[in-house]
Amino acid sequence: MTGTFALLRLVLRRDRLLLPLWIIALTAAPMGYLSSIEAAYPDEASRQHFYDLNASSATFVVRNGPLYGSSVGNLLAWQCGFVPVVAGLIALLTVIRHTRTEEEAGRRELTGATVVGRHAGLAAAVIAACGACLAYGVLVGAGLSAQGVPAAGAFALGLGFSLCGWVFAGVGAVAAQLTWGASGARGIGIGGLVLAFLLRAAGDSGPAGWLSWLSPIGWAHRLRPFAGERWWVLALGVFATALLFAAAVLLSARRDLGAALLPARPGRATAKASLRSPWALAWRLQRGTLVVWTGCLALVGLLMGGVAKNVAGMMRDNPAVAEVFSRVGGGGAVTDAYLAGTMTLFGLAAAGYAVQATLKLRAEEAAGRAEPVLATAVGRLGWAAAHGLIAVLGSAVLLAVTGLATGAAYGTGASLVPAALAQLPAVWVLAGLAAALIGLAPRFAAAAWGLLGAFLLLSLVGTALRWSPAVLGISPFQHLARLPGGTFSAVPVLWLVLIAGAAGAVGLIALRRRDIPVG
Incomplete structure (x- = not known):
């Protein structure tokens, strides 16, 4: 020692x-x-x-x-x-x-x-x-x-x-x-x-x-x-x-x-044809993570959907509690407010997946595995965009499955899938910010988790304690429609998608211009 x-x-x-x-x-x-x-x-x-x-x-x-x-x-x-x-x-x-x-x-x-x-x-x-x-x-x-x-x-x-x-x-x-x-x-x-x-x-x-x-x-x-x-x-x-x-x-x-104590399974002598692209390699590296996240959140969705059946009865005689749920989940019926708040939680969880999937870029670079890939005909932008696409599409799959599981447990079938997917623009903002950190300040890329923690604090504790709207507005999740029960608006969605795209583009441009690897 x-x-x-x-x-x-x-x-x-x-x-x-x-x-x-x-x-x-x-x-x-x-x-x-x-x-x-x-x-x-x-x-x-x-x-x-x-x-x-x-x-x-x-x-x-x-x-x-x-x-x-x-x-x-x-x-x-x-x-x-x-x-x-x-x-x-x-x-x-x-x-x-x-x-x-x-x-x-x-x-x-x-x-x-x-x-x-x-x-x-x-x-x-x-x-x-x-x-x-x-x-x-x-x-x-x-x-x-x-x-x-x-x-x-x-x-x-x-x-x-x-x-x-x-x-x-x-x-x-x-x-x-x-x-x-x-x-x-x-x-x-x-x-x-x-x-x-x-x-x-x-x-x-x-x-x-x-x-x-x-x-x-x-x-x-x-x-x-x-x-x-x-x-x-x-x-x-x-x-x-x-x-x-x-x-x-x-x-x-x-x-x-x-x-390691568990033996590694020997790989193939030659790669499959389906693995001969940066997109296929990114999927091969990240598919296990997506499966684990999806399974865990689907299980939580089943639990939360089952709880929703009892929410109306629990709040019937307590207007104060109903008001708290409505404040966290948005206006509308108490059950809708509860489900909307649940969708926000799932959005924050999906943002955690998106950050992890995006930071895989930095992990590959720090471990020295990026250089052999980039020494081939693969360009930096294609390599980075492949992992970014996994984060973007994977978070969409994650939310869709979770919304489906929650709706099935509640008894509404797939009707909660749109409510879950409504969280995607804010999730993509976190992925874009993580990409920007990887490009601009790779040594501090892990600070993306700190941003997620700050947004989590604002969305849950800050909303319940009625913090100033200017402070709460820092979180992208505060600008989304509270579904089900709320009114969908395309304007904040477009702004969030533009912010996510701009942050991701800044990260890609910076990654293309800096040295690889950076310690």
Whole structure:
């Protein structure tokens, strides 16, 4: 472990923008939820009504977990039921970014040639991810306590988020030892996260409650914030993280640098005719990512569509809640407002896919795989445009499938597909901005994730808290029609498409003029 803290400083130096951004954005979410709950359910009777409607609803329990009581804290903990999944995702991606991605790019070999131990890089990545998760949990606890909720429950809620992040930091460390590439490691890690969510959902909504104890997401709920905290559950997270890290160290010791424990499937001696173009190569590299994103969002769409059936009954006796939903989702009936808000969430998720697909350009360049391709008859513009086309068309497919799944669960068939596709112009703006960063400032291309986090904060927390329209208007998602129930207007759509196209064009022109690769 020699040199661990030197490498830890390097990790923190490289993530000096990303880590604070996601910590601040995720910390603001529970604060916004608390303000909305206090405004929508100002008395015990309204909170009890909410509890009676939702505590036994299988769809709501699958989505957010068990609801343990009708206090403000109970409703807050339940409303934050999906946050542990987000914390776990960020933690595992952070560890993979600083382990397998570094190894794939050849940078680990350079640092390993200095006076550092074999496992120092792995330890530094896990410490950074776990430290960020702990800081996030403490900030959530302190912030909620300052807003008047019981301190014990507030810190239990925050540390539950941290617990999930710790365990999936360990999952990311193990996944990084198994595959030859960072994309494969991310696939294994995200697969583990999905499995954990499904175990938690099955345990909370069915008779086999013990299944929740097999999931770190279930542990975050079983900590029971604001409902008689079980502090000993935190020990499960610490033990599981230590066990996973020890397993990752043992696995790392059994393989060569740059190798993997799972054997790579040998490729063909010659490429298929269908693979002899930059478009086909981009599709081959990115198809797995699109399939994973589509499957996960379609599953979420089924859950959200099922929840929509109960929204009208839940809001019938609570005009304050109906007003909150209408403010987030736009005017119109409460159910339409709920579905419109759901479409905005799916749009933000699709923007995450579009950013990842666009940043594949930078990943290929940094790993040295762009140069061999560009040494052929393939031009820079064709190479870059191929990946851009995958981001543009892939996000459209992603939203269409998600809208179809949501509509099927709600009972409206494909009628929600246009509502989902209405988010595309804002999604393309994020892809265009990511392309502009790759061309103009490739070292800061990852800042595209920060832009997405800012838009997420504005669209969710800012809207619920009624921030200034001038501030909310920074997010492109605020300029789209709220469908279903809203009125479609072509003018903002055209402006957003023009902005996306201009940003993408700037990125392509800058990419054509600069050196490749850029460190």
